Amino acid sequence: MGDLQLPSIDYGALLPMLILFGAACVGILVEVFTPRRSRNVVQVTLAFGAIAAAFVAVIVQHNTRKITIGGAVAIDGPTVFLQGALLVLGAVSLMLIAERSIERGGPFVSQAAITVGSQKDLKQAGDQSGATEVYPLTIFALGGMLLFVAANDLLTMFVALEVFSLPLYLLCALARRRRLLSQEAALKYFLLGSYASAFFLFGVALLYGFAGGIKLSDVHEAVANPQRSQVLLYGGLALIAIGLLFKAALAPFHVWTPDVYQGAPTPITALMAACTKVAAFGALLRILYVAFDGVRWDFQPVLGTIAVLTMLVGAVLAITQTDMKRLLAYSSVANAGYLLVGVLALNEEGLSSTMFYLVAYGFSVLAAFGIVTLVRDADGEATHLARWAGLGRKSPLFAAAFTFILLAFAGIPLTSGFTSKFAVFGAAIEGGQTWLVVFGVITSMLLAFPYLRVVVLLWLSEPGESTPTVSIPGFMTSAALVIGVAATFALGVVPAPLIDLTRDAAQFVR
Amino acid sequence: MFADFPFLSILTLLPLVGAIVVALIPRQKSELAKTVALGWSLVVLVLSVVMWIAFKTGGDRFQFHESYAWIPSWDARFTFAADGIALVMLMLIAILFPVVILASWHDVEQSKRSAPAYFALLLVFEFTMIGVFAAADVFLFYVFFEVMLIPMYFIIGSFGGQRRQYAAVKFFLYSLVGGLFMLAAVIGLWVVGGNTFDFGKLTEIAGSIDQNTARWLFLGFFVAFAIKAPFFPFHTWLPDAGGAAPAGAAALLVGVMDKVGTFGILRYCLPLFPEASRWFAPAALVLGVIGIIYAALLAVGQNDLKRLVSYTSIAHFGFIGIGIFAFTSQAGTGSVLYMVNHGLATGLLFIVVGMFVARRGSNLISDFGGAGKLVPVLAGVFFFAGLASLALPGTAPFISEFLVLIGTFTVHPAYAVVATGGIILAAAYVLWMVQRTTQGTLNPALTEVPEMRKDITLREKVVVAPLILLIILLGFYPKPVTDVINPAVQATMQDVGVQDPGPTAVVANERVAR
DSSP states (O other): OOOOOOOOOOHHHHHHHHHHHHHHHHHHHHHHHSOHHHHHHHHHHHHHHHHHHHHHHHHHTTTOOEEETTTTEEESHHHHHHHHHHHHHHHHHHHHHTOOSSSTTOSBOSOTTSOTTSHHHHHHHTOSOOOOTHHHHHHHHHHHHHHHHHBOBHHHHHHHHHHHHHHHHHHHTTBSSSHHHHHHHHHHHHHHHHHHHHHHHHHHHHHHHHHSSOBHHHHHHHHHSOOSOHHHHHHHHHHHHHHHHHHHTOTTSOTHHHHHHHHSOHHHHHHIIIIIHHHHHHHHHHIIIIISGGGHHHHHHHHHHHHHHHHHHHHHHHHHOOBHHHHHHHHHHHHHHHHHHHHTTOSHHHHHHHHHHHHHHHHHHHHHHHHHTTEEETTEEOOBGGGGTTHHHHOHHHHHHHHHHHHHHHTOTTSHHHHHHHHHHHHHHHTTOHHHHHHHHHHHHHHHHHHHHHHIIIIISOOOTTOOEEOOOOHHHHHHHHHHHHHHHHHHHOOHHHHHHHHHHOOOOO | OOTTSOHHHHHHHHHHHHHHHHHHSOTTOHHHHHHHHHHHHHHHHHHHHHHHHHSOTTSOSSEEEEEEEEEGGGTEEEEEEEOHHHHHHHHHHHHHHHHHHHHTTTHHHHTTSOHHHHHHHHHHHHHHHHHHHHBOBHHHHHHHHHHTHHHHHHHHHHHOOTTHHHHHHHHHHHHHHHHHHHHHHHHHHHHHTTSOOBHHHHHHHGGGSOHHHHHHHHHHHHHHHHHHTTOTTSOTHHHHHHHHSOHHHHHHIIIIITHHHHHHIIIIIHHHOHHHHHHHHHHHHHHHHHHHHHHHHHHHTOOBHHHHHHHHHHHHHHHHHHHHHTOOHHHHHHHHHHHHHHHHHHHHHHHHHHHHHHHHSOOBGGGOSSGGGTSHHHHHHHHHHHHHHTTOTTSHHHHHHHHHHHHHHTTOHHHHHHHHHHHHHHHHHHHHHHHHHHSSSOOHHHHTOGGGGOOOOHHHHHHHHHHHHHHHHHHHOOHHHHHHHHHHHHHHHHHHTOOOOTTHHHHHHHHHHO
């Protein structure tokens, strides 16, 4: 046994993740040592400070193209871009999470384990102080996502997957209102998520057997010159894909999405819809483009079928929904299908257009869920569709903002929804995947219907007795909404800067 | 002297600025909002007239070319340019909007909606309309093509009559379906056309697109335009939308917006996919002829005035369709002229119907009867509008319909003969409509409606006068318009690669000139 060779570590390149993980640990200490009254302020400051610092660290790295820490982490164009996107979208989600003025104590409960409806629970319901551990949990999740999109070997990827998933499972269970639904959602997400992780891990094992290494470059070389059975390769690829498709909410691994999106506290739903998508597709892009490039002809038809299925399932089931959060959940499933169309272009265009779509969709979906948090009655958020009837008369400004977001989801020009769909469809045709675009267009037609139905409800229906009011948002939610809507508009009208950014970034290192 | 003035971009943006100004006017000051909207649309009209004067007849095919960078990585640009076809359509828009704004003066007061919102929506609609005709970049055209749905959707949905929600949703979904087919084709064109959206560059490579691909792309564009126009069998949304929309908006819907379909075929389908256009022409001709006869028969059976006018419009679009796909220069010129004349005549008819409906409070023909005895002048205008839309000689639509028919007859006599049958049906539906509403014995129920005793007001006279004048003027002297249209149509026919057969073209052109 010779001496152990320590890998060289570029701390600068890892800095964004180190900052977030460090800040999250500090956040836990803050929970212990700070008096309850000032805890929220300290935590919010810490969380935003950490995200801002990490963002600066990402910006500094924008020209770095290297593999560090023994091949475990790759800092390249897509990593830097997606990490930046995650931090920005995460900051906007955090604004929704940090909102405390809409509801006393915010949308999170401090002791979720108290039996629902018990004396203690009633006492807690009237309590001013909400949970503040949501901040370190969110930062942990974000840190995990940053690592997930940068992971260059399969084990690091698995660890990152767990690091960002576990806090999300917890966060899902912390809703102040409709606690049982929230806890059921968390349990469902946790159980199914664990299965998905297990699949992923088993896939890693098979690929290790096939390639004799866990680095993506090892897999790439082994695919080019296979030494062992192809069964290991295809089995491993399939199992890993299942794990990733689950996180990205692609059919038939999407069934958790509507329940979890509905049950989770809405700011967490927004976080999952925006950031988890970025992380999951970031990893999917890296795995497919870097490791399995050599067998693209084998997985393209299979994943293509999954994309078509996802778009169809999302679009058709969105039509039948009666709950706003579930509708948005199915819409996000369909959008995952469009993203996969972009991924399957398997060219540079596909990479850049998918990254563009992720950012554009992230902003829109954050604004959409942000508005959902505002439409409330005495029992909390009024998410049933029928309750939204005539809202355009009562609060034209918010109805107009929501309408704009819906038009973006429907892909109407002058919104980011159009430019991003255009980008992925264009990339797919260039990549020879015209049939996916045909299905994409057909499902877009189907999807227009549920969105339009909501627009009709908002504007053309008379307000009823039970039409809820739109709460006046606090500074945090207002800021999140303005950012979301403004980005949706800006990326629809002047998408050129972001497109150029994604194009410059669209090169993986191997 | 005006050659370098950026007419088209200013003309496009002007109504948008106006819409923002009008939208900011508080709800209580509805008179102010209306006045500003009217004034703004008149400014647009003046600018359009100056542009018309600056247009060099016999000059370049595309004039007033402007181009600004937009999305460099896709080579999508804000490119504007107008040929003769676009120019006459822009002129029609500029004329119809002030007329409609004045005609809709009291529309909003019946519903409890906000007047500034309505007139702001009308100006937004004008912005998208001008943009769609002025664009010379396929991407920009597509953007306007989709965005124009939104103001019209809210105009129908919020300010319309009965079944407005159903009509608005149907209108939006039909158009969006067409638009998405076109989106697929636009992306496809971008990929096979060498990653550009510039109309000029695309026409240069048009011949080199693989035949099969070109046919599919043609179909994507054609379906979108056929739904928009609408051609049989994609027409079912129009009677609902036209029936539910406020009369003024309905005049714009059929008068201007539907022309985007036929304009799109002339500007994009034919030059970009010449071989596919020739290949699909027989099918398009058949659809056109079926549309003429079928819609006319349905119009005869209507009891709802606004639906009836919508059906007549579908029949007229059948004529425009066969004129385009006959591929002769008379038929093509006739079609474009028809697009203008139909906008004037049907626009007038819709506006006059709106005046009747506003008085009676009902769209149904059976609720009228002998109305001419109460409102003789209005009934006279109604009769004139009806005659213009059945293409009576002396009114402008006659010339265009005649040109379409002779232009088609030289190459496809059978279609022309069947289409001529449509003229007889047109006489039937118009005359019956006029007879059942304004002639005959007076419906006693009418006398009980106080508004029905009020004949045409000064405002209404100002509304109809310019349209009547133009219809008569262009009926006797269409040369200023045909001179602008002719070169553009001939250039389009050249793009398709067809020649006029024999000397008939010369005769027809001389007749027009005279």
